[in-house]
Amino acid sequence: MTGSTGAQGAAPSSPAGGDAVESRWAGKEVRGSQDAGDSWRAREAAHAAALAGLPGMGPATLVRILTGASPSQAWQAVRRGVLTPPGRQGGDRWAAAAARVEPEAWWESQRRRGVEVTWWGDESYPPVLRGDPSPPGVLFWAGSLHALDRARVAVVGTRSATPEGMAVAYQLGRDLAAAGVCVVSGLAIGIDGAAHSGALAAAAEGGAAAPVGVAASGVDVPYPRRHALLWKRVAACGAILSENLPGRPAQAWRFPSRNRVIAGLSQMVVVVESHASGGSLITADAAIERGVEVRAVPGPVRSPASAGSNQLLYDGPGPVRDARDVLDGLGLLTVAPASGRDTRRAASARGSPLGAGRALVAPPVDPDEAEVIEAMGWRPATLGQVAERCGRPPVRVAAMLERLAQAGLVAESGGWWSRRVGGGR
Amino acid sequence: MLAMVTSSTLIGVEGRAIAVEVHVSTGLPSFTIVGLPDATCRESRDRVRAAILSSGLKWPQRRVTVNLAPTGVRKGGAGLDLPIAVALLAADEQLPAAATAGCAFIGELGLDGSLRPVAGALPLAHAVSSSVVVLPAACAAEARLAAADVRCASSLGEVVDCLVGRRPWPQPARAGRLPPPPVGPDLSDVRGQPLGRLAVEVAAAGRHHLLLVGPPGAGKTMLAERLPGLLPSLTREEALEVTRIHSAAGVPLPEGALVQRPPFRAPHHSASPVSLVGGGGPQMRPGELSCAHRGVLFLDELGEFPADVLDMLREPLEEGQVLVCRARASVTFPARVLLVAAMNPCPCGAEGGPGSCRCRDAIRTRYAARVSGPLLDRFDLRVHVNRPDVGELMGSASPGSAAEPTAAVAERVAAARELARQRGYAANADIPGRLLDRLVPLGRGAERMLEQRLRQGRLSARGMHRARRVARTVADLSGWPGPLREEDVQAALALRSEVFPPIQGLEVPA
Numbered sequence: 001m002t003g004s005t006g007a008q009g010a011a012p013s014s015p016a017g018g019d020a021v022e023s024r025w026a027g028k029e030v031r032g033s034q035d036a037g038d039s040w041r042a043r044e045a046a047h048a049a050a051l052a053g054l055p056g057m058g059p060a061t062l063v064r065i066l067t068g069a070s071p072s073q074a075w076q077a078v079r080r081g082v083l084t085p086p087g088r089q090g091g092d093r094w095a096a097a098a099a100r101v102e103p104e105a106w107w108e109s110q111r112r113r114g115v116e117v118t119w120w121g122d123e124s125y126p127p128v129l130r131g132d133p134s135p136p137g138v139l140f141w142a143g144s145l146h147a148l149d150r151a152r153v154a155v156v157g158t159r160s161a162t163p164e165g166m167a168v169a170y171q172l173g174r175d176l177a178a179a180g181v182c183v184v185s186g187l188a189i190g191i192d193g194a195a196h197s198g199a200l201a202a203a204a205e206g207g208a209a210a211p212v213g214v215a216a217s218g219v220d221v222p223y224p225r226r227h228a229l230l231w232k233r234v235a236a237c238g239a240i241l242s243e244n245l246p247g248r249p250a251q252a253w254r255f256p257s258r259n260r261v262i263a264g265l266s267q268m269v270v271v272v273e274s275h276a277s278g279g280s281l282i283t284a285d286a287a288i289e290r291g292v293e294v295r296a297v298p299g300p301v302r303s304p305a306s307a308g309s310n311q312l313l314y315d316g317p318g319p320v321r322d323a324r325d326v327l328d329g330l331g332l333l334t335v336a337p338a339s340g341r342d343t344r345r346a347a348s349a350r351g352s353p354l355g356a357g358r359a360l361v362a363p364p365v366d367p368d369e370a371e372v373i374e375a376m377g378w379r380p381a382t383l384g385q386v387a388e389r390c391g392r393p394p395v396r397v398a399a400m401l402e403r404l405a406q407a408g409l410v411a412e413s414g415g416w417w418s419r420r421v422g423g424g425r
Numbered sequence: 426m427l428a429m430v431t432s433s434t435l436i437g438v439e440g441r442a443i444a445v446e447v448h449v450s451t452g453l454p455s456f457t458i459v460g461l462p463d464a465t466c467r468e469s470r471d472r473v474r475a476a477i478l479s480s481g482l483k484w485p486q487r488r489v490t491v492n493l494a495p496t497g498v499r500k501g502g503a504g505l506d507l508p509i510a511v512a513l514l515a516a517d518e519q520l521p522a523a524a525t526a527g528c529a530f531i532g533e534l535g536l537d538g539s540l541r542p543v544a545g546a547l548p549l550a551h552a553v554s555s556s557v558v559v560l561p562a563a564c565a566a567e568a569r570l571a572a573a574d575v576r577c578a579s580s581l582g583e584v585v586d587c588l589v590g591r592r593p594w595p596q597p598a599r600a601g602r603l604p605p606p607p608v609g610p611d612l613s614d615v616r617g618q619p620l621g622r623l624a625v626e627v628a629a630a631g632r633h634h635l636l637l638v639g640p641p642g643a644g645k646t647m648l649a650e651r652l653p654g655l656l657p658s659l660t661r662e663e664a665l666e667v668t669r670i671h672s673a674a675g676v677p678l679p680e681g682a683l684v685q686r687p688p689f690r691a692p693h694h695s696a697s698p699v700s701l702v703g704g705g706g707p708q709m710r711p712g713e714l715s716c717a718h719r720g721v722l723f724l725d726e727l728g729e730f731p732a733d734v735l736d737m738l739r740e741p742l743e744e745g746q747v748l749v750c751r752a753r754a755s756v757t758f759p760a761r762v763l764l765v766a767a768m769n770p771c772p773c774g775a776e777g778g779p780g781s782c783r784c785r786d787a788i789r790t791r792y793a794a795r796v797s798g799p800l801l802d803r804f805d806l807r808v809h810v811n812r813p814d815v816g817e818l819m820g821s822a823s824p825g826s827a828a829e830p831t832a833a834v835a836e837r838v839a840a841a842r843e844l845a846r847q848r849g850y851a852a853n854a855d856i857p858g859r860l861l862d863r864l865v866p867l868g869r870g871a872e873r874m875l876e877q878r879l880r881q882g883r884l885s886a887r888g889m890h891r892a893r894r895v896a897r898t899v900a901d902l903s904g905w906p907g908p909l910r911e912e913d914v915q916a917a918l919a920l921r922s923e924v925f926p927p928i929q930g931l932e933v934p935a
Contacts, residue, residue: 163789166931189787194931201934226787230933382809383919384620394620395899398919399912402874415638415809415922 046107047071048119052138053101053245054078054094056085059257062137066120075103114235115219115246116141128152132264133290136243139261142219143239147210150182153326154262154287156280157191157272162305163413165273166194168297172270173198175323177208179332182238184266186258187213187231189224191272191280196234203237210238212265216258217250218242224250241265256282263287268329270320271296274308281308293329295320300379372400373409373419380416426450428515428522431529432508433552434493434500435545437709437749437756438673440552444494445505447512452488458509460493463501463707472503472534473510480538480582485517499707499753504543507532507559510581511588524588528576529553531560531568538581544675547571547668547682559584565597567672567682570665606686607679609654613830614647617813621648624808624920626834629655630841631898632852634742634764634803636727638924639810641774645767648810649691649723652765654831655838656687656720663719666759670718674711687763688720694729702737703758704749714741715758727768728795735800738764742803766804768796770924793925805854805891806920841901853898858890865897870911878918892917 048071052062065074065083077083081095107117118124119138126148129135155172157165173183173195183199185192199211213234215223219242222228234240243261244254259279263269263286271294274280284294296313297320299306313319320326327333375390383401387394401417404410411420426449433440456470470491477484491509493500508530514520531549533541543549546564551571558572565577576594578584587594615622621637625648628635635652637645659667667684670676678684692701692713699705703712714722724730741747745761771789801807845853848864856864867875875892878884884892896909896917905913 197931197933204934227933233933382620382811383922384618384809385811387619388617394623394919395903395912395916399915401919402915412922415807415924 042107042111043104044071044122045111045117045119046103047075048122048138049107049110049117049140049245050098050101050103051075051078052243054085054097056090056093057137059134059137059243061086063120063135066137070121071119110246113220113246114142118145126265129261129264134260135264136261139241139243140219140246141239141241143235143237144210145239147182147212147238148265150180150209151330151332152182152184152212152266153330154184154266154269154283155191155195155272156185156259156262156269156283157195157309158274158278158280158305159188159190159192160275160305161190161194161273162303165191165297165299165305169194169272170198170201172272172297172320172323172326173211174202176326177202177211178205179323179327180209181323181326181330181332182209183211184262185211185213186255186262186279186283187215187223187227187234187240188279189226193227193230195272196230200230200233200237212238213240214258214262214265215240215242215250216244216254218244218246218248220246221249255279259283260286263290263292266292268292268326269294270326271309271312273297273299273305274312275304276307276311278308281312284312293317295326295329297321366400369400369404372397373404376410376417376419378419380413380418382415383417386417426516426518428512428525430508430512430515430525431553431555432505432531433529433549434498434505435502435549435673435708436498436754437703437758438545438548438670438711438715439756440545440548440550441498442552442554443498443500443505443508445508445512446492446494447509447516448490448492449485449513449516450488450490454486454488456489456491458491458493460491460496461499461707462493462505463499465503466493466500466505469503469506469509469534472506472536473513475536476506476534476538476581477510477513479536480580480585482514482519482582482585483517485513487517489513489516501706501708502543502545503533503541504531504545504549506534507540507581507584510534511584514585520585520588524590527555528557528559528588529555530584531558531564533561534581540579540581540584545673547665547672550575551669562595562597567668567678569597570668570682604680606658609686609689609831610647610651611831612651612654612834613828615644615651615828618644618648618810620808620920621645621810622829622834624806625649625652625655626838626902627895627898627920628652628763628765628806629835630838630852630902631805631845631894632763632854633805633895633898634854635766635806635808636801636804636924637765637767637808637810638770639767640769640812643810643812645810646723646725649721649725649765649767650689651831652723652763653687653689653721655835656763657835657839657842658685659687659719667719670711670715670759674716676716686720688717689723690717690720691723691725694724694726696730696734698734698737701734702741702747702749703756704751707753709749709751709754709756711758712747714738714747714760714762717762718759719761720763722762722764724764724766727766728772728792730795732795732797735795736797739799739803764803770809789925790931801924802887804921805895807922807924808920809922809924837902840904841898844901844906845898853894853901856894856897861890861893865893866908867893867914868908868910871896871909871914874911874914884918888921892921895920 051071051074078094078098084091085094117138117140153176155169169191176183177199183195185195196211202208203210211234217223219240222231259282263283269283269287269292271280271284287294294312294316295318296309298313299309371390375386383394383398387397410417429444429446432443432445434443458467474484511525511530515522515525533543535541540561542561542563547567547570550558550568557574558568559576560568562577562579565575569575586592624635629652639645664683664685671678671684690713701712701714703715741760747758747760749756772792850856875889896913899916900909900913
């Protein structure tokens with residue numbers, strides 16, 4: 001990148017260098033009154049948004065420009081043709097584009113639609129992103145940025161999720177939100193949407209942290225369309241963030257940079273299900289680059305939907321079985337864990353907020369039932385398979401499974417029976 | 426000169442008596458057919474003319490008018506060729522009018538004067554008012570099921586010769602006893618699959634509609650094909666009813682013409698609505714649904730059938746018949762079938778267990794939505810079928826576990842049907858909901874279990890009725906005539922699993 005000459009040319013009078021960057025976040029020029037401050041902010045916001053909309057403007061260039069100048073100053077420099085795009089060609093592209101727009105009027109119309117913006121150097125710019133290796137130059141948002149004040153955990157995963165993965169993501173989202181953790185995700189089909197839905201479900205019950213969605217399209221362009229309602233709810237409850245200008249469609253190349261924002265915002269990234277390659281692995285890579293812990297939910301070793309997440313498990317710090325593991329990793333668990341199951345039992349006995357109540361599997365009363373349980377294994381099986389494995393008539397096995405289900409030892413979903421860990425009560 | 430002979434035409438699965446009047450008069454030579462003939466019927470003038478000339482008879486060079494009465498009914502098919510030819514010869518005085526008296530004629534003519542078989546000979550022969558029916562030799566066996574005096578011939582010349590007494594009517598080979606019905610595939614071919622075997626047994630015993638869900642190669646089709654073998658043979662009346670439908674639809678009839686075994690029809694998923702339900706053309710051909718009457722209608726790859734075609738099955742499955750209405754006619758087709766359907770758990774055809782599928786939830790949801798809820802609800806039995814174990818396939822299973830043959834299972838099915846008959850219904854699926862409390866009482870354990878399920882919201886009221894009938898069948902099969910036990914209900918519920926469970930997290934909470 002060779003844009004620095006332009007940036008320096010834009011604001012020769014402004015101080016440059018690391019100290020100046022630090023000082024930018026502390027405060028702004030002295031303002032006469034609240035009203036004057038508001039109109040100043042609105043003008044700066046309009047110019048920041050307009051700068052982001054210049055052709056060929058990327059986050060690195062924008063951050064560099066805004067490090068040296070306020071948005072208004074930079075905009076004036078662009079208008080005058082002093083500040084030019086990096087690279088050799090198209091030196092007057094920005095000036096020409098800037099001449100065509102009326103930033104303040106345009107921004108006012110966006111604001112009326114509920115879109116807000118914060119920029120590199122703005123006091124409401126999320127503190128967590130200030131130290132990011134490749135921070136966004138501007139962040140458009142709808143909702144409230146206060147959602148980011150809590151502990152933040154990204155729950156991400158594949159779009160082609162299995163029902164099992166969806167259920168895990170939903171539960172993680174719900175339990176984390178209930179424990180006061182802001183669930184950050186990408187609003188996509190599959191795991192992302194399920195995690196958001198879970199967080200919203202907890203929020204609906206009250207007392208939970210609000211979710212934050214990071215979009216690859218403009219914050220006013222719900223993508224995928226099927227999640228329009230989810231968008232509305234996430235924005236109403238927490239916030240939707242996007243680096244992209246309002247109205248921009250979701251395009252494939254925008255997703256990796258969206259994923260880096262997710263990683264940058266989070267204190268931990270939990271991958272629920274991921275194929276051997278996919279967007280959630282990009283998020284994971286971005287998180288590792290930033291020193292953010294990446295954890296994964298273990299999946300069946302033969303399931304393609306868990307290939308990527310299981311690889312992360314192999315490489316990474318540890319598995320996530322439920323929200324407690326995440327809280328433990330964040331140091332938010334009030335009870336210090338000693339080891340494994342005993343701690344969990346102790347915690348549940350004390351009525352923890354997650355009181356999932358994990359107990360040992362109670363021994364089945366009947367030796368026949370024990371045999372059926374044994375035949376089930378730990379992967380879901382149909383009644384036919386169980387009957388075949390233990391060589392008993394299906395009518396008898398059905399009756400036994402039903403009794404075991406009553407005892408909470410097995411559960412049925414869609415004709416598939418599985419053993420339950422948490423049963424026995 | 427005027428002549429009249431009787432015949433019949435086909436509407437739906439019923440014949441309709443027709444009078445064929447021919448008037449031959451002076452005037453310019455012409456040949457006109459009036460009385461709502463369809464295209465095939467109108468073409469018969471050319472066939473009749475050629476057949477008469479080929480048979481060495483004279484074609485009247487005069488004005489010929491053919492009237493098909495009653496004129497309001499549309500006549501279709503080529504079955505009126507023979508009566509038109511005979512009436513024409515009589516009107517032209519080549520045949521004495523007395524020779525045709527009391528005879529009805531049915532048959533299609535070839536240009537060489539040969540007589541060809543027609544579809545629906547059984548209902549056609551049944552409908553004629555005359556005591557003697559003359560028709561092509563190939564149709565004689567099925568016509569004989571309906572009419573006492575059936576004369577057959579192989580050509581127009583032979584018909585004329587026999588009518589004037591130049592030679593006797595050919596004596597048909599007297600069919601003594603009906604040949605035994607053909608043996609279908611045997612259930613002992615199915616390895617493993619305890620649940621699938623149980624499901625077809627219960628389906629056969631109680632006439633419960635069955636949905637088999639499983640990956641490709643699991644043996645769904647194999648199981649379905651063996652289901653008709655478990656059903657009891659048709660009674661004489663049922664057999665006649667089914668034969669009449671098959672005859673009208675042009676389905677090849679077995680040797681001896683009488684369909685004695687429950688039919689098995691498996692239309693491809695490209696089937697059109699009319700081909701499945703019936704209708705089309707003035708004759709209103711019965712659809713596959715009616716062809717499977719008193720037997721098994723097997724819809725393989727249920728998810729590939731167009732949704733509108735499937736939804737047409739909804740009412741007929743409840744009513745046991747289908748009323749097809751067109752502007753000119755409405756026809757009731759019998760349609761009491763045992764519906765068996767098979768489909769994959771999802772488009773990728775994976776085993777179907779949670780976590781094994783590569784499909785996106787959107788694709789899964791769309792696939793599941795192809796079968797509407799109301800139709801899914803009509804399946805009393807919904808079971809997962811898995812690919813058999815390698816050991817089972819290679820036959821290395823213990824020798825004691827040899828698969829039961831069809832005959833042994835059919836015996837239990839027959840016994841269960843007998844119990845159902847004692848309750849006043851042919852099968853348990855026919856018991857109306859309001860009589861369940863009286864005819865299908867619950868034991869205490871069973872009642873407690875159903876109540877618990879209802880409270881948990883895992884069972885709907887309609888689902889409970891259906892589960893109760895299935896439970897009755899399970900009890901009947903085990904030879905238990907008393908009130909339903911807990912295990913009967915448990916088995917019934919296990920045989921009716923939710924095949925497409927909702928995916929958690931797809932719904933956005935309010």
